[in-house]
Amino acid sequence: MGVLFVTAEAYPFMKVGGLGDVAYSLPKSLKQIDVDIRVIMPKYKFPKKIKRKMKRVAHYTTYIGWKTVDCNLFTLKLDEVQYYFIDNPFYFYRTEAYGYHDDYERFIFFSKAVLEAIKYMDDFKLDIVHCNDWHSSLVIPLKDIYYRGNTIYDNIRTVFTVHNILYQGVYGKDLLWMLGLDEKEYFTEDKLRYEEGISFMKWAILSADRVTTVSKTYSEEIRQQHLGYGLSSILENKKHLLTGIQNGIDYDQFNPKEDKSIYFNYYCDNLDDKYKNKLKLQEDLGLVVDINIPVIGMVTRLVDQKGIGLLEGIINKLMNKNIQLVITGTGESHYEEDFRYFENKYDNFRAVLKFDEGFSRKVYAGSDIFLMPSKFEPCGLGQLIAMRYGTVPVVRATGGLKDTVEDYNKYTDDGDGFVFKEYNTIDFFSAIERSLDVFNNHKDSWNRLCVRIMNKDNSWRLSAAKYKNLYMKIAKLR
Ligand code: ADP
Numbered sequence: 001m002g003v004l005f006v007t008a009e010a011y012p013f014m015k016v017g018g019l020g021d022v023a024y025s026l027p028k029s030l031k032q033i034d035v036d037i038r039v040i041m042p043k044y045k046f047p048k049k050i051k052r053k054m055k056r057v058a059h060y061t062t063y064i065g066w067k068t069v070d071c072n073l074f075t076l077k078l079d080e081v082q083y084y085f086i087d088n089p090f091y092f093y094r095t096e097a098y099g100y101h102d103d104y105e106r107f108i109f110f111s112k113a114v115l116e117a118i119k120y121m122d123d124f125k126l127d128i129v130h131c132n133d134w135h136s137s138l139v140i141p142l143k144d145i146y147y148r149g150n151t152i153y154d155n156i157r158t159v160f161t162v163h164n165i166l167y168q169g170v171y172g173k174d175l176l177w178m179l180g181l182d183e184k185e186y187f188t189e190d191k192l193r194y195e196e197g198i199s200f201m202k203w204a205i206l207s208a209d210r211v212t213t214v215s216k217t218y219s220e221e222i223r224q225q226h227l228g229y230g231l232s233s234i235l236e237n238k239k240h241l242l243t244g245i246q247n248g249i250d251y252d253q254f255n256p257k258e259d260k261s262i263y264f265n266y267y268c269d270n271l272d273d274k275y276k277n278k279l280k281l282q283e284d285l286g287l288v289v290d291i292n293i294p295v296i297g298m299v300t301r302l303v304d305q306k307g308i309g310l311l312e313g314i315i316n317k318l319m320n321k322n323i324q325l326v327i328t329g330t331g332e333s334h335y336e337e338d339f340r341y342f343e344n345k346y347d348n349f350r351a352v353l354k355f356d357e358g359f360s361r362k363v364y365a366g367s368d369i370f371l372m373p374s375k376f377e378p379c380g381l382g383q384l385i386a387m388r389y390g391t392v393p394v395v396r397a398t399g400g401l402k403d404t405v406e407d408y409n410k411y412t413d414d415g416d417g418f419v420f421k422e423y424n425t426i427d428f429f430s431a432i433e434r435s436l437d438v439f440n441n442h443k444d445s446w447n448r449l450c451v452r453i454m455n456k457d458n459s460w461r462l463s464a465a466k467y468k469n470l471y472m473k474i475a476k477l478r
Contacts (some may be wrong), residue, residue: 001128004128006041007019011253013083016097021253026463030468035467036125037291038124039081039084041084043086054076054085056077067119071109071113072087073120088109104200107169111137126152127156129156129158133161154350157474159208162205162210162211162213163379167198168230168328171197172198173192173193206234212470218399221398246462248458248464256274264276266365268455270335279291282295282324285352287347295324296366297326297364299328299363300372302329302336313428319349323348326366329353369391370393372394379404380399383395387454388454392435393426393453396423406419410442416452
């Protein structure tokens with residue numbers, strides 16, 4: 001079984017969010033169950049120590065409309081997985097992965113270059129191309145348009161995974177020239193058309209042999225109008241080919257026993273060492289150092305989806321409690337400004353406005369409670385990482401949060417965290433209050449809860465097997 005996993009980001013080369021984690025950890029797990037999976041992504045501005053390990057495999061050209069564009073293909077192996085990198089300095093030697101005015105052109109180039117790269121992959125019998133999110137969407141339909149009649153390409157089956165349907169790659173139809181496509185034929189409802197513009201993701205969903213998304217609940221939610229962002233009816237029509245497969249996390253990468261970026265390693269047999277992380281985090285951030293004050297953490301993109309607005313709605317009430325709140329993240333500037341203001345206003349509030357993998361682990365390890373009040377959440381990895389570090393999640397029951405966090409039941413003493421249903425400040429606040437009550441007044445139950453969530457299996461073990469089954473099923477379609 002040969003699979004090419006196409007992605008715009010993969011840890012440790014480039015990570016913006018959950019997709020970066022998945023693109024590293026899922027292929028690694030599939031490799032361990034005998035899937036010959038390789039990953040292909042853009043070659044961004046990497047540090048020298050990574051560049052030194054890369055080998056150039058090929059040099060070729062591709063086209064953006066009438067423009068000839070140069071491309072180098074590089075490769076290296078990491079954790080037994082072969083990675084390929086599409087290299088064009090003009091498009092990709094930038095600090096961020098996305099967010100530029102010419103993203104559409106960059107990822108049209110990427111998709112076309114990926115399709116050409118297939119010709120240069122040695123010892124690889126390619127059965128499946130697995131594309132992820134809008135950046136690699138076009139690989140799927142363009143394969144059939146440009147390579148039909150070529151047996152290697154005709155034999156490839158396609159999987160498309162929706163990691164977040166909000167980001168679809170929606171642009172004006174005047175871009176069709178870049179794809180070399182005729183407006184009459186392709187600006188239609190069954191292809192690219194999305195209202196008066198075009199949606200890259202829509203076309204991938206329509207063309208892929210199978211569509212997956214990252215949790216069971218999200219696979220149901222995106223078929224509803226309010227969460228489908230214009231694609232709900234297409235997904236409803238294709239529901240027999242749509243599966244929700246829960247994301248996992250890499251249990252080696254996120255392991256409090258061995259994580260070098262936290263202050264003290266620990267495991268569930270010794271929670272005292274977890275609390276040492278808390279005390280050191282409090283000290284480092286200039287907070288009152290006190291084991292009895294609950295530290296509430298958040299590691300998140302600062303965007304509307306993550307429920308930052310909801311948090312702002314309760315901030316005054318929350319900060320007046322005997323708690324400390326530590327948020328790390330980057331995102332929309334108005335949220336960053338608000339957080340700077342709150343930091344001045346409250347002694348017990350810290351906002352560390354940066355994207356820093358090492359620091360994020362200190363927050364996961366050093367917090368008692370972890371907040372994810374998302375408006376919607378395809379899967380969410382933050383709550384899984386938090387649980388792995390024994391930090392109790394408070395989440396809204398949506399998407400993957402609903403599937404992975406069971407509400408705590410004080411009578412039966414089971415559950416994984418504190419769950420609220422409706423997106424409103426009252427329910428959010430009362431879920432936090434419930435968590436504080438157990439933390440402050442029922443220490444034994446709290447410690448049992450921490451141990452229980454650390455022992456949960458949220459690794460890729462089950463889900464990687466599901467992807468393998470799916471690949472085998474569609475490879476058999478031939
Ligand atoms: P999303 O992909 O929507 O951002 P997920 O919860 O699926 O949300 O994944 C987010 C990933 O990005 C997690 O690994 C989280 O730890 C990481 N992350 C988010 N913000 C930061 C930050 N400021 N610094 C370091 N890592 C971060």
